Amino acid sequence: MNDLNVSRTTDPLALHRALTTVDSHIDIPWPTGPDPFQDGARRVDLPKMRRGGIGTGFFAAYVPQVRRDAASETAAFERALAMLTAIRGMGRTEETISARVTDTADDIVRAKQNGVVGVALAVENGFAIGTDLSRLAQFRKLGARYLTLTHNGHNALADSAIPRPDLGDAPVEHGGLSELGVAAIGELNRLGMLVDVAHVSRDAMLQAAKASKTPVVSTHSCVRALCDHPRNMDDFQLDALRDCGGVIQITAVAGFLRPGGKADKVTVADFVDHIDYAARRIGFAHVGIGSDFDGGGGFSGWRSAAESANLTVELVSRGYSEEEVAGLWGENFLRVMRLAEAAAA
Secondary structure, three states, X not given: OOOOOOOOOOOHHHHHHHOOOEEEEEEOOOOOOOOOOOXXXXXXXXXXXXXXXOOEEEEEEEOOOOOOOXXXXXXXXXXXXXXXXXXXXXXXXXXXXXXXXXXXXXXHHHHHHHOOEEEEEEEEOHHHHOOOOHHHHHHHXXXXXXEEOOEOEOOOOEOEOOOOHHHOOOOXXXXXXXXXXXXXXXXXXXXXXXXXXXXEOHHHHHHHHHHOOOOOEEEEEOEOOOOOXXXXXXXXXXXXXHHOOOEEEEOOOHHHHOOOOOOOOOOHHHHHHHHHHHHHHHOHHHEEEOOOEOOOEOEOOEOOHHHOHHHHHHHHHOOOOHHHHHHXXXXXXXXXXXXXXXXXX
């Protein structure tokens, strides 16, 4: 699927340019921000994606958790709709850069083949639906391909890995998923949307892996054995992810990569250490890359999308094959997308 007629031992940069690269989680400024077609202050904009060889980015309509009531749920839903509409607006041509909304795995591959930047959509935080599952279909209609079940703070669907006492959260509210959360997973399966378990509690993650008819994903997490943070996955969770056919997308958040990590002290080598661990534990087919740029991601050597090739250089230096690098940079995520597409009603 990738045009990998390149010797990894002689030119990792050429290999990187040949890959169908997918960054599974990027945030956008809201309500206003720099033009994505301009090379500006954002860690990800379209010029940086072009320079860094990122073929498609999943841009998230992020909804922060607040206290739950009818008014706040409506406001969260309306915010998510507006953000999805703004992300879709990136699918256009300005001067020398063309971007295209990529709704399916095959769309992502075609965007690479056609030399255009792919723009994929997601919603971060199930609070955006409140308790109304019909809202998921509206997100899917606008192109959303996954829902992150929670953010920081419990919601009506699931417990979060990071409860919010300031919002009245107890350490545990639902014991993992709520009944509504299980129903939401069924609706996501029906719509062909992926279930994203980044941010959910350990119990919620394990329950989601069993409840979903298609593989679940964590679009931006790291490995807890290397950095003991509640947002990271322990070995048992990694095994459950493998067993359901899912993928963990290692993320660029410094504090998830090294205990107490600061962006200027964390390196590409630290990042690839997490890929190494997860790949050894559950296999290369279940590991990928999701930066969380403009949402907290970034460290020395991968401060923006423009520096993405540095990861490929490090992977090749450690002896990863072309096929393994291709899987990590996108093919593994495309696989689970296709499974969700095939299972959709």
